[in-house]
Amino acid sequence: MSKPQPARGMRDILPGEAAIRDWVQSKILATYRRFGYTRIETPALENIQLLTGDDGGENAKLVFKVMKRGEKLDLARPGMTEDDLVDLGLRFDLTVPLVRFFTSNRAQLPRVFKAIQIGPVWRAERPQKGRYRQFTQCDIDIIGLDEGLAEAELLVASAEALLSIGFEGFTIRFNDRRILTAIANAAGVEPARHGSVFITLDKLDKIGVDGVKGELGMQGFTEAQIDRLTRMLDGVDGISVEDFAKRLGNSLSGDVVNLARDVLDSVSADAGTRYKARFDPTLVRGMGYYTGPVFEIAQPGYDFSIAGGGRYDKMVGKLSGEEAPACGFSIGFERVVTILMDKKFAPPTEAKLTALLVPDGTPLARALSASQALRASGVAPSLFPLEKKLGRQLEGLQASGFTHYALLDGDGAPAIKEMKAPARG
């Protein structure tokens, strides 16, 4: 009989990791609550039309689709397409459902709505090492607030959330889609092809300047365009947004420049020596729905970002016909957990977790009255049958987080003993 396994691309979360996940979640939640954000939840399943619309981009192709049920399902129909068979899908992110939530519940929500969402999303990607088809996202969003205040608050709150779980020395990278547009314009790229330029530029970290040049060339951009683009982005490490605006020949609106400068000044003052915030005109962020500032957080020593977000002012209007400005930031929950697991991080546990070991043949009434007596004294003993090799059993219990044990060997109340400190490898 072969043992059943998790479905392909899915995984189980064992106790050690689950404890870390719960701890991370509770710390992040507490921080965001302190900043006045409230948690909401949306269902995992949404109507399929919502998920396969434009705003999902590439992710919309990765939706797990749910079959219609009962009478609605007609398998005998000739020339059937997927649309005839499917009515629901599993959400692939928390942003599309948030916008749907906001439009469905707008009358009951405050005018400026600050939301926390933490929950699983699903994408039918080709499984690969470290990437799974179900993973947890952790987003905060502000709907109803124009640019400036919102961005600064999202950045500071998310930085505090990361600090609360022990991260520090990270760097916030900040850019604006309108600056990217100005770059593409200045390079002589027609607006319809800006998207292609941005997608390639997004890979700069991974494939370098030569890689970007090569890819743009393959896409048919002229040598002059590519040259202008790369020269504009050469040596921008640490450049101020004002200096970069000069490099662009002042084609940028002063509002865009002031916004980036003011947000970065404010966040930097907050950061002190704990983390950094800097302008980075090469930052793109993948999603097509961003309309203004975009930002992410990089942690030294890791080649992936640990948080990312931006402003998406058109999505609410597109879905509901009533506009509302919106901006969000997402902490890469799985990445953060992976980093903590790599570091062998152990979250704080119960100070006095006690196992009550019951020898074979002990009358049930005796075992239960002993455990009851312990509970009456304020201990919550966890009952286990005594195994033949006590030493080995205690090692196992320690690995599960137990700090104390009591052996039910005499008639009276069992004595609680502290376990020896485990030998550390």
Next chain:
Amino acid sequence: MSKPQPARGMRDILPGEAAIRDWVQSKILATYRRFGYTRIETPALENIQLLTGDDGGENAKLVFKVMKRGEKLDLARPGMTEDDLVDLGLRFDLTVPLVRFFTSNRAQLPRVFKAIQIGPVWRAERPQKGRYRQFTQCDIDIIGLDEGLAEAELLVASAEALLSIGFEGFTIRFNDRRILTAIANAAGVEPARHGSVFITLDKLDKIGVDGVKGELGMQGFTEAQIDRLTRMLDGVDGISVEDFAKRLGNSLSGDVVNLARDVLDSVSADAGTRYKARFDPTLVRGMGYYTGPVFEIAQPGYDFSIAGGGRYDKMVGKLSGEEAPACGFSIGFERVVTILMDKKFAPPTEAKLTALLVPDGTPLARALSASQALRASGVAPSLFPLEKKLGRQLEGLQASGFTHYALLDGDGAPAIKEMKAPARG
């Protein structure tokens, strides 16, 4: 443009309820952890074969099924059945996935495995008031422990979990499937039809003795059988398991009687005046997989149970070929939340949640430096534009949990003011 809504039978969880849910979950988790249980998580999607097997019973018919993807999906195939189209399903409970988890990860788990699971499950039931197609379950299970110790610990830990969220005066009802079998035998019902008797008996609370008699009659049981059954269960309110065993003519094994008595004595000693535990030979619990003790918790004033569980010693062996005894208890998370919402329960919130109100036209740099100054003084202000009617805005903020506010109206650091106590309806 019509506003998109949650999918049929699904619902959004708004901030007020989400805060209660998080609080309930954190209290229950803390209690179970104190008893030495560790949390695990399984993926929402499992291979469809696992979910549509025998042990799901009626629930297996309610699985949301996920379509195959890419090359695996062939819509043009003639005579196609559901099996050709579907490879995954959403879990309908946490017990089947737990057993799969245990068999997949057995080598990495302690010999006696005490698990907590809290998470959503999905059932494609006909939507009705107060019942949704996605809901949260909250289970603890012990795998690897024989009857007695396990049941007592599950009951006491779950009672403590309920006490920790403010429930009291509830009653634990305890029975054993082997006692139900003895009842059916004593009534002269052939073993193949025991299941039908139990399903009908399970409705005693709802349809009364006459209802049960009627339903058994319709199922073709003889008047003599029905008469014996109902007489055996007449006036059993408060009966001890020993007295009930006598009524059954001592056809019950002494072990079964002693088990019920010892567990009830121990739990009652623990309960004191806080809750009750009693034997109830009419208790059935729906699932077909139970093999021994079954139990549930009833809260006065509510006609549904708020927790239920039992022993299922055959499931692990059936799935993996290697037997392991198992027993679980599930708190009705949604029911508990509903009761707390009915009672207008409000979980504890931030002691000093502060809104910083920014008048229209304030320079961004000024707003951000003021908020930064507040953060430097230890407050995490939540930024909002000042609205025209301050009183109304403050009311809204109070409804969202804010206790303090500061108005950015002068040049210096804004003063933090406490909001007036809200007028209570």
